[in-house]
Amino acid sequence: MRAVVMAGGEGTRLRPMTTSMPKPLLPVVNKPIMEHILRLLRKHRLTETVVTVHFLGSMVRAYFGDGEDLGMRLTYATEEKPLGTAGSVKNAADALKDDTFLVISGDALTDIDLTALIAYHKKQGALATLCLTRVPEPLDFGITILDDDGRVDRFLEKPTWGQVFSDTVNTGIYVMEPELLSYVEDETSVDWSSDVFPQLLKEGAPIYGYVADGYWEDVGSHRSYLKANHDALGGEVELEIDGFEVSKGVWIGEGADVSPDAELKGPLYIGAYAKVEGGTEIREFTTVGDNVVVREGAFLHRSVIHDNAYIGPHTNLRGCVVGKNTDVMRGARIDDGAIVGDDCVIEEEAVLHPEIKVYPSKTIEAGAVVNTSVIWESRGQRALFGPRGVSGIINVEITPELVVRLTSAFATTLRKGATVVTGRDGSRAARALKRAAIAAFTSSAIDVNDLEMTATPVARLETTRSNAAGGLLIRTSAGRPDSVDLVFLDERGADLSQADQRKVERVLGRQEFRRAFPGEIGDLTFPSRTVDTYTQDLLRSADITDVADADLKVVIDAGRGTVGMVLPTLLGKLSVDAYLVNTGLDERTPTETSEQRSAAVSLLGELVASSRAAFGVRFDPLGERISLVDEKGSVIDDERALLVFVDLVAAEASGGHVALPVTTTRVAERVAAYHGVEIRWTTTASDALATAAGEPGLLLAGDGRGGFVVPEFSSAVDGFAAFVRFVGLVARTHLALSEVDARIPRAHVVRLTVPTPWATKGAVMRSALEAAEGRTVDTTDGVRVVEDDGSWALVLPDPTEAVTRVWAEAATTERATALAHRWADLATRAGR
Numbered sequence: 001m002r003a004v005v006m007a008g009g010e011g012t013r014l015r016p017m018t019t020s021m022p023k024p025l026l027p028v029v030n031k032p033i034m035e036h037i038l039r040l041l042r043k044h045r046l047t048e049t050v051v052t053v054h055f056l057g058s059m060v061r062a063y064f065g066d067g068e069d070l071g072m073r074l075t076y077a078t079e080e081k082p083l084g085t086a087g088s089v090k091n092a093a094d095a096l097k098d099d100t101f102l103v104i105s106g107d108a109l110t111d112i113d114l115t116a117l118i119a120y121h122k123k124q125g126a127l128a129t130l131c132l133t134r135v136p137e138p139l140d141f142g143i144t145i146l147d148d149d150g151r152v153d154r155f156l157e158k159p160t161w162g163q164v165f166s167d168t169v170n171t172g173i174y175v176m177e178p179e180l181l182s183y184v185e186d187e188t189s190v191d192w193s194s195d196v197f198p199q200l201l202k203e204g205a206p207i208y209g210y211v212a213d214g215y216w217e218d219v220g221s222h223r224s225y226l227k228a229n230h231d232a233l234g235g236e237v238e239l240e241i242d243g244f245e246v247s248k249g250v251w252i253g254e255g256a257d258v259s260p261d262a263e264l265k266g267p268l269y270i271g272a273y274a275k276v277e278g279g280t281e282i283r284e285f286t287t288v289g290d291n292v293v294v295r296e297g298a299f300l301h302r303s304v305i306h307d308n309a310y311i312g313p314h315t316n317l318r319g320c321v322v323g324k325n326t327d328v329m330r331g332a333r334i335d336d337g338a339i340v341g342d343d344c345v346i347e348e349e350a351v352l353h354p355e356i357k358v359y360p361s362k363t364i365e366a367g368a369v370v371n372t373s374v375i376w377e378s379r380g381q382r383a384l385f386g387p388r389g390v391s392g393i394i395n396v397e398i399t400p401e402l403v404v405r406l407t408s409a410f411a412t413t414l415r416k417g418a419t420v421v422t423g424r425d426g427s428r429a430a431r432a433l434k435r436a437a438i439a440a441f442t443s444s445a446i447d448v449n450d451l452e453m454t455a456t457p458v459a460r461l462e463t464t465r466s467n468a469a470g471g472l473l474i475r476t477s478a479g480r481p482d483s484v485d486l487v488f489l490d491e492r493g494a495d496l497s498q499a500d501q502r503k504v505e506r507v508l509g510r511q512e513f514r515r516a517f518p519g520e521i522g523d524l525t526f527p528s529r530t531v532d533t534y535t536q537d538l539l540r541s542a543d544i545t546d547v548a549d550a551d552l553k554v555v556i557d558a559g560r561g562t563v564g565m566v567l568p569t570l571l572g573k574l575s576v577d578a579y580l581v582n583t584g585l586d587e588r589t590p591t592e593t594s595e596q597r598s599a600a601v602s603l604l605g606e607l608v609a610s611s612r613a614a615f616g617v618r619f620d621p622l623g624e625r626i627s628l629v630d631e632k633g634s635v636i637d638d639e640r641a642l643l644v645f646v647d648l649v650a651a652e653a654s655g656g657h658v659a660l661p662v663t664t665t666r667v668a669e670r671v672a673a674y675h676g677v678e679i680r681w682t683t684t685a686s687d688a689l690a691t692a693a694g695e696p697g698l699l700l701a702g703d704g705r706g707g708f709v710v711p712e713f714s715s716a717v718d719g720f721a722a723f724v725r726f727v728g729l730v731a732r733t734h735l736a737l738s739e740v741d742a743r744i745p746r747a748h749v750v751r752l753t754v755p756t757p758w759a760t761k762g763a764v765m766r767s768a769l770e771a772a773e774g775r776t777v778d779t780t781d782g783v784r785v786v787e788d789d790g791s792w793a794l795v796l797p798d799p800t801e802a803v804t805r806v807w808a809e810a811a812t813t814e815r816a817t818a819l820a821h822r823w824a825d826l827a828t829r830a831g832r
Contacts, residue, residue: 001099003046004089007034007106008054008079013221015510016341016359022056024106025063029232029241030271030289033219034106036239038070044114047072050095052088054079084191090184103174109228111238112214121175126208128180131173133216136762144168144209152207171216222339229304230285233267385501386800387686389487391477394429398484400436407437409508410488411444418469423451423459425475425562427590429484434474445516447523451530455562455623457718458534460493475622476590494690494716535570541713542724548575550731553613557604558583561621576727579611591621601627601635609633615737619719625706626719630737642702643671643744648729649700650675659692659701662781663807665747683781690715748813750820756804756831761797764804767830768795793823
């Protein structure tokens with residue numbers, strides 16, 4: 001039986017370590033990852049192996065040769081272009097067509113029992129057997145569900161937290177029959193998990209899963225690379241360490257010169273012919289490569305030092321990686337998570353702060369303090385983008401330097417010569433940061449249409465109307481006057497999708513920014529009359545029939561934001577008797593706290609009641625969301641306002657559907673069904689409503705937080721469009737708002753938040769899915785379980801915080817509360 005080792009990946013997330021070295025050759029305890037894999041194959045008598053290579057494949061060939069030194073017989077299959085996990089194996093089909101074969105990655109560290117895996121495959125008579133394991137954070141892997149017989153029931157590649165229904169993931173180790181290769185086209189990029197296996201499942205082919213108990217670590221990030229080294233030293237994974245264990249956990253390679261005055265605290269490894277002087281301190285989980293010199297007074301802890309490096313006197317290295325042939329001079333300090341590439345010089349007294357990346361062949365000058373303020377790690381944030389874009393404290397977490405780098409990363413994902421739209425709110429901080437962003441855009445060969453201070457919906461529409469490739473809005477975070485949001489837009493004017501966010505994060509992580517040649521520097525223009533254009537387009541698309549005859553009186557609170565720049569023009573063309581308040585701008589208070597908002601809405605209710613208006617509307621300062629007050633002055637909370645809006649829209653529609661997030665009360669289904677309209681449930685992702693707006697037949701989309709999408713006008717949340725649509729609906733319904741509200745059944749929804757460590761979120765979702773056995777389950781977003789009586793609970797991991805959200809709805813608040821606590825308790829137990 002033969003094996004296939006896939007060694008063709010570029011390892012882009014591991015740069016700068018993989019800039020000049022293929023990922024399979026990265027050392028773990030001073031031996032390439034792939035060498036540990038080959039030794040594992042040899043241990044299980046898989047000595048005839050095909051190695052698939054692409055990126056820097058000649059280096060892999062040169063290192064391993066024909067495999068004779070390892071007691072193996074290696075052949076190579078070279079990919080001229082990336083062919084994917086299945087395409088690369090098909091490229092080696094000539095060597096695999098006669099017998100069962102095993103596929104394994106050359107850049108993951110494992111000691112899984114391959115013999116047991118193969119025996120299981122043969123026992124089941126499988127066409128393919130997937131080797132599975134359980135991991136605490138399954139986002140970067142393919143999650144898999146098995147039936148009681150061990151057959152694969154379903155799986156999903158690289159899910160979001162809302163799609164995590166298990167912590168059992170695909171390791172990329174497979175046992176396969178040669179017939180499988182017929183499902184893969186020659187010279188075509190094909191993936192096993194996303195292309196071949198789904199097709200086989202549809203055909204009912206015998207695809208089995210084997211849940212292995214051994215160690216497995218996908219070395220796909222800097223943190224996982226350090227972890228693999230630490231686990232190897234700590235004995236978490238069974239592998240061969242070349243050297244002599246001179247004391248417990250202290251391994252010394254052949255010919256190493258270690259002073260007896262050096263303080264060593266294992267587990268640690270010192271490579272062959274390394275020199276460690278007296279007065280040094282090398283602490284646990286440190287790997288020192290071959291021929292490395294560590295001078296007196298140096299301090300190393302949890303670090304990985306590649307071959308031929310020089311570590312000068314009185315240096316301090318903690319939790320970092322230093323590339324081969326790199327010199328770290330006297331007194332230099334490299335902090336946790338920093339990565340220094342090959343052939344670099346870190347001069348005397350230089351300081352590299354946490355998470356710094358220094359690419360190969362660079363020199364850091366003496367005394368330099370290299371600090372890019374990587375706030376996201378220090379905040380414990382799992383991803384750069386959150387529900388409001390990129391957010392943080394002004395000049396602490398969001399600095400001009402970060403804005404330049406982040407904007408440059410976004411610009412790099414766009415084509416040269418493209419146009420973007422920029423805008424801001426009325427704050428001084430947003431004004432300063434936008435100037436930095438414009439410089440970054442134009443320096444990246446991107447033209448900028450700057451709207452200066454503007455309402456968010458105007459900027460979103462201008463992005464679409466001007467055929468821009470995207471945009472950037474800089475605004476004060478809602479309820480947090482000391483923070484700002486950087487909201488990046490796509491060509492639709494909607495927030496970037498999660499896929500596009502990942503592209504920006506990858507460019508930012510590599511710091512591979514595109515810079516324009518002098519003749520390519522972008523232009524900066526200032527479009528005129530954008531508010532007039534916006535209002536004209538809005539009124540042209542809106543149904544405002546009967547508004548003039550209804551003689552409506554409306555009280556409108558502009559929220560003291562940029563809304564006040566649009567409403568006078570809009571109301572001047574809308575046939576309503578409007579009483580407009582709070583139109584002034586105050587750059588010192590560009591946002592409001594929740595308490596201030598509640599007080600303002602209550603005051604609006606008093607104005608509505610005293611003026612005998614039909615209803616009242618309060619805009620948020622950005623113009624995206626609205627709050628409603630009925631003719632009696634009673635505040636309609638946001639979730640109730642969504643039901644009222646759905647009822648009014650559905651009442652005058654003939655078919656169609658409304659898009660709502662899965663967290664919305666199912667009363668919405670009863671309201672819509674009464675009028676012959678469907679509800680289509682979406683995820684809670686920031687771009688979900690914008691995506692739903694592109695579907696035919698959509699009447700309305702809402703998020704339950706005062707945000708509405710009016711699809712005939714825009715694909716983004718738009719407070720002005722929602723207001724105009726609402727005015728038309730109220731004018732035609734001939735009912736008071738309180739009467740519409742009264743005819744809608746009351747909802748009983750309870751929400752709870754369960755603190756959940758990131759490492760256990762996958763286990764929480766698996767436990768929720770297992771606990772739902774026998775009941776209806778919906779995994780549109782999270783795990784939603786429907787009871788026999790129609791009550792339901794939703795368990796949803798938060799994508800940016802270490803918590804799990806629980807929603808429950810039942811016939812009474814008491815029953816909903818009990819149901820919510822039952823699932824919250826399950827999440828608490830599973831998260832321990």
